[in-house]
Amino acid sequence: MNEPALPMLVPVAWYQLLAAAMFAIGALGVLFRRNILVIFMCVELMLNATNIAFVSFARHLGSLDGQVIVFFVLAVAAAEVSVGLAIIIDVFRKRGTVDLAAANLLKG
Amino acid sequence: MWIFFLLAFLAIAGALAVVLLPNPIHSALMLVFTLMATAGLFLTLGAQFLAVIQVIVYAGAIMVLFVFVIMLLNMRPGEGGEEHLHRIGIGQSLGIGLASLLLLQLGLLVMAGKPSLLKSIHPAADLEAQAGGHSQAIGLLLYGKYLLPFEVASVLLLVAIIGAVALSRRHLVVGPGRDETTEEVP
Numbered sequence: 001m002n003e004p005a006l007p008m009l010v011p012v013a014w015y016q017l018l019a020a021a022m023f024a025i026g027a028l029g030v031l032f033r034r035n036i037l038v039i040f041m042c043v044e045l046m047l048n049a050t051n052i053a054f055v056s057f058a059r060h061l062g063s064l065d066g067q068v069i070v071f072f073v074l075a076v077a078a079a080e081v082s083v084g085l086a087i088i089i090d091v092f093r094k095r096g097t098v099d100l101a102a103a104n105l106l107k108g
Numbered sequence: 109m110w111i112f113f114l115l116a117f118l119a120i121a122g123a124l125a126v127v128l129l130p131n132p133i134h135s136a137l138m139l140v141f142t143l144m145a146t147a148g149l150f151l152t153l154g155a156q157f158l159a160v161i162q163v164i165v166y167a168g169a170i171m172v173l174f175v176f177v178i179m180l181l182n183m184r185p186g187e188g189g190e191e192h193l194h195r196i197g198i199g200q201s202l203g204i205g206l207a208s209l210l211l212l213q214l215g216l217l218v219m220a221g222k223p224s225l226l227k228s229i230h231p232a233a234d235l236e237a238q239a240g241g242h243s244q245a246i247g248l249l250l251y252g253k254y255l256l257p258f259e260v261a262s263v264l265l266l267v268a269i270i271g272a273v274a275l276s277r278r279h280l281v282v283g284p285g286r287d288e289t290t291e292e293v294p
Contacts, residue, residue, distance in 0.1 A: 010109060010112045010152070013214075013217060014112065014116075015149070015153070016214055016217070017211075017214050017215065018116045018119065018120070018149075020210050020211055020213075020214040021120055021123075021211060022119060022120065022123050022142075023210065024207035024208070024210055024211055025120070025123040025124060025126075025127055025207075026123065026127075027203060027206070027207050028127060028203055028204065028207055029126065029127035030203075031199060031200050031203040032127070032200060032203075033127065035132055037132045037135075037174070037177065037178060037181075038126070038127075038132055038135050040174075041126055041132075041135055041136065041139045041174065042126065042127060044139060044166075044170070045123055045126060045139065045142065048142065048143060048146055048166075051146070051158075051162075052146060052149060052150075055149075055150055055153045055155050055158060056153055058153075058155070059153045059154060059155070064245055064246055064249055065249065065253075067155050067157070067158055067246060068246060068249050068250055068253075068254050070155075070158055071158070071161065071246070071250065072254075072257055072261055074161060074162070074165050074166070075261040075264065075265060076261075076264065077166070077170065078165060078169065078170060078265065078268070079264050079265055079267070079268030080268075081170050081173055081174070082173065082268045082269065082271075082272045083268050083271045083272055083275065085173055085174070085177045085272075086271070086272040086275035086276050087275060088177065088181075089177060089180065089181070089275075089276060090275055090276070090278065092181050098181060
């Protein structure tokens with residue numbers, strides 16, 4: 001039978017704090033940056049933070065369900081990136097820039 | 109213990125660099141850095157399968173896509189609206205407020221010491237042990253309890269593929285009596 005790779009000495013709350021900090025950084029990046037590509041990367045950062053939270057809680061509760069959910073999060077992230085980057089390329093073709101302010105066609 | 113702090117420091121530093129660096133390609137590289145650190149954190153949590161998947165899917169496939177698009181768009185550093193921390197409007201101040209609220213909440217959770225969260229985590233190996241291995245345990249869950257979400261995820265990926273192809277080929281006018289390769293006037 002296999003042992004866990006490393007002994008678990010760190011409380012799960014620290015992992016949660018790390019995930020919260022990463023999520024906050026990603027959210028601030030979404031709000032502050034104007035380059036659509038960088039905003040997209042910040043969304044990835046936020047998804048990544050939720051993944052850390054899921055895995056640490058899965059470990060905390062001694063179940064693998066959280067890890068399976070992270071698997072689905074990865075699938076959704078991959079789908080989101082492929083469609084989103086296609087949209088970004090389309091916006092770049094139409095507007096010649098990736099500035100967020102250029103994509104204002106639906107603005108009221 | 110120290111490896112958690114090292115990896116957490118690397119992840120946070122990389123995340124800050126993603127947000128703060130003006131050049132998108134540097135942001136992408138720092139994001140790879142953060143994702144690798146996250147894979148290391150998954151290892152410390154005993155999620156070897158997810159650590160490998162993280163490196164392959166995120167750092168491999170997704171980041172290659174990002175770098176490819178950055179290269180394709182051929183952006184120079186000044187382009188793309190980079191006075192990079194722009195105006196602090198109402199949305200931004202609201203965002204700072206909400207972000208600090210989230211941090212404060214979890215900080216209080218740690219400080220107040222909700223005891224089960226502060227306990228060092230008990231070995232989660234029992235589930236893996238009875239199934240005979242980590243990836244086998246995940247596979248059993250994936251094809252048993254989570255079979256329907258798994259199939260939905262495969263449909264989602266198919267839709268994403270079709271959507272990406274349709275979006276990127278939209279400028280080619282396709283129709284009867286027209287040449288397929290004529291460019292639409294934007």
